[in-house]
Amino acid sequence: MLTVLVAVGILLVLSLIFGAILGYANVRFHVEGDPIVDQIDAILPQTQCGQCGHPGCRPYAEAISNGEAINHCPPGGQATIQALADLLDVEAIPLDGDHGTETAKRVAVIREDECIGCTKCIQACPVDAILGAAKQMHTVIADECTGCDLCVEPCPVDCIDMVEVGVTSRTWSWEKPQGIAAQPGSIIATDRQAEVVH
Amino acid sequence: MQTASVFSFHGGIHPPENKTQSLRLPLGRPSLPTELVLPLGQHIGQSSRPLVNIGDKVLKGQTIAINNGFLSSFLHAPTSGTIKAIEERPIAHPSGLSDVCIVIAPDGEEKWSTLTPLQDWNTLSKTDVLAYLAEMGIVGMGGAGFPTQVKLQGAHKHPLTHFIINAAECEPYITADDMLIREKTIELVLGIEALQHLVEAEQVIIGIEDNKPTAIAALNKVLSDRLSNIKVAVVPTKYPSGGEKQLIQLLTGKEVPSGQYPADIGILCQNVGTCVAVHDAIHLGQPLISRFTTLTGDALKAPQNVEVLLGTPIQHLLNYAENDSKKLKRLVMGGPMMGFTLDSANVPIVKTSNCVLAASKKELPQPAPEQACIRCGMCEQACPASLLPQQLLWFSKSQELEKAEHYNLFDCIECGACSYVCPSSIPLVQYYRHTKSSIREAREAAVKSDLAKQRFEARKARQDAEAAEKEAKRLARQKASASKSSETKKVAPKAAPAAAATTATPAGDDSKKLKIDLAIAKTKLKKLQKQLLEAQENEHTEEINTLQLQTSAQEKAVALLEEQLANAVASAPAPVPKAPASDELKKAKVDVALSGTKLKKAQKQLAESPDDAELQAKVAGFEKELADAQARLSKLSADAPASSTAATSAAPKAAVSDELKKAKVDVALLGVKLKKTQKQLAESPDDAELQAKVAGFEKELNDAQARLATLTDQAPAAQPAAANAGDELKKLKIDTAIAKAAVKKVEKALKKAEDLNSPELDTIRQQLKDAQQRADDLEKALANPNTTAPSATPTASSAPAPSQQANADKQRKIDLAIAKAAVKKAEKGILVLQEQGQDQAQIEASGLPDKLSAARAKLADLEAKGESPAATPNNAETTTAAPDEAALKAEQIKKQKIAAALAKAQINKLTKRLADSPQDADSIQLEITAAKQKQQDAEAQLTQLQLAQVTPSQDNTQENR
């Protein structure tokens, strides 16, 4: 009987000690997790175009964390939806067409001789990628342009074009091979010999 | 000469060598082609910048493009001739894409530019020699074309233990380095010695595969003749022993850690071709303009090595090696393992082209179909980089980029050994290349989106700061005006006792009471204004209306009180000879200050809501008050010195200069107001009210200027006028430019429409005519002030007239430019629709949107409002025959144009919607047709008006001058 009590007592004391240590460690070594909004924001393309219906990507990230659908960002397209789905552990759904369609990457180009220098495009640009001053010619810093389209509408003389960023030999990338499914009927490797015989 | 010990590396394969074919014939030297095509990006890094222009004559070896940043290279003319073009040409690239190339038409003379060999290379500083090598355009000729000077500089980071010359040439078929060593042994050794001088490595080793006995023998002979301490390491033939990291492992036993460069472990590797190029540059002064290339493959009857000028089209070389085009099935740049297929033989040889393989079908058969990975592990056995290819394949297929990176995908040298051994014929390398591209793209996108985020946040922070500052200023101003009004209150009682003390008449009491009333009324007014402002900020429309009513009532009350007070004050102090006069003066000044403040406040409100008619009326009222007060003040200040007994002779002068100053301030103020309103107008150019306001301001400004002119002498007055005229001239010029741009635009559209044979042709032609007409008008106008401006300067009063005209003109032109842009937009939309195959009749069904009618109603409204004020300035200013009719017509034309533009904008928007949401097509098309109908109506009327107007309007211009 006594041994039982002693054993219980020892275990009790031990559990208290370990509990205290664990409790202390939890406070002392607490790791500040990346808040979910930041993680979502990091996935969004930061085009800041507002097509999702929010004034920028971060507000949409906040909205997503509050339960908005993840398929409202056309610039990000399916890749972003997939990444969000992975992050939030929800099902990847197709892009919501109401917010626009996924397009190839574009940048704005101002036809400079037609610009009247009204500065409206500067006010519209969410990332300050347009350079100019009142009554002076304006131009777009192509490297900074996110292709959000927001400067096109305000221009009173319609001198801003959205130009697709073409693939050059330096930005070109290798295609993915077609994979196995591409050749139906050749599941058995030796089938290819038959082909040669004909 | 000594032999070095040889280690080994993991994996590797033994594909058929196929090297003998191209070694049967001696080194060939093809003839000059008809043109040489030199891509600007023959190396890793930034493309070079061309130094020559089309049509320039260049000599052999002349620099034709210079480096464009740190990681870039020079480019030289491989022969003498003329620059034929600088344009996009297809280049040797796996993508088959084009890049900018300099095209040279050789003149056949092969005339060298002056060559200046680097005589004293062993005494010069190393930096100078490196710079010289850069200018000679030397890049790594074995693989990627890494600029040599950059690689050498990198090698200075750590003391070098080994300097390795890569002569392994492990890839099947290729024998270019073999041939180079045989042909240029001594040059190679001299080049190595020069490089060794630069890098000062402990050991220099030439690594060469044992399948090149002739080359090894030649090397050994030269090295022993020179008693050189360069070692030759003969390595067993195994693919890919020529890989940089593999050769290093073979010769030193050291492994280059993942993600690091050989330089990080004190090793430098150079290709034999590069060493020979270094020799040519230093000892002969020749830049890199040619290279050894292997022409081989079953499709060539005379496979061989050639020394070929850079830029030579491959087709030329195929012809030289007697290509059998029937046999040629696949043209490969590089070897069969690491090369890539070319789509066309029309691409040039570049600095890194070591082989052209013209393969028959039997030689390089279609790759067998891909099968599933059976996890046999053969790829892992073959991989020279000790990777796990099947694992990488898995991650590549599922696009798990992070995991692929974690499995050291970037250590893969794309040697193809794994694909070669894979029994399932999986194109593993292609998967890896794709995944690598994806990872790089993702990295770049991450960098870009980070930057965008930063800029977005910075902009938001700036905007917030600006808004906060504005708010703070507004508060400060409110406080200031509050304290001012309390000051006024203080002043008022002070003045009252003074008056009371001297006269003690009921008049003093009256004025006191009045003042108190006034103060209360003003406080109320201020409160109301504040509420109004808040309401406007929060956009509470109903509140705004009631508040505005209240405010104007209160204003009236205040004005009444002020008038009474002024009367009382004017009558009260009459008996008092001296003090009252100055008192009154003080009061008048306070009045001026007060109404000035009020005016300013109202203007601010107006600026915030420029369309508010009542506010505008208020501003006008305040302005009038201010003018009255000023007039009173000036009268008083003029009277004061005269009536004062103590008046000195200096007093009147002071008064006059005071008035002058005031007048000037008036002018300046009005100018600012005018500018502000014009700016608003520029932002919403269709706003008739704003235009009217601008006209009003201009009139006021003119008045003020006239006042100022009468006050000042003739000479000072002429100055601003002249300045004005100059301004006008500038404006006119800008307008003309805009009109011309419009003409150009329409012409472009016309051409496009003609190309497409569009039914819009007629309308566009009509627009073109309009635009040209406008441009002509403007040019005429421009020509006129050019001649009249100088003559207009002497008299101040004549200047404002053309200014008025020009301004009205300008507004019209801006309106038109914008309207035209809208037209263009609409046409673009229609064109797009047509291209999409929408048929015209479909687009032109029938019906009408509420929106358009609402917009039209608003437009008509605006027009009605705009009509009278816009017309008045012309009437007021014209001293000769009044061009009322012409002005009216011009107004009408403008209106019609605006109507047309609006209708077109509507069409544009609708077509866009149509394109976006085809499911609503029917209703949208109905709307479009209605809008089109409106537009046509407006345009028809417009043409009529314009035809009628052309002559009178010109007369008008003449008359006004």
Ligand code: SF4
């Ligand atoms: S739609 Fe535009 S603003 Fe919204 S998250 Fe996507 S990129 Fe950002």
Ligand code: SF4
């Ligand atoms: S909006 Fe158009 S006209 Fe105005 S500054 Fe920008 S590009 Fe120039």
Ligand code: SF4
């Ligand atoms: S291609 Fe890459 S993975 Fe395949 S064997 Fe070569 S280094 Fe290894």
Ligand code: SF4
């Ligand atoms: S060699 Fe081919 S089949 Fe074998 S494990 Fe590698 S990828 Fe799979």
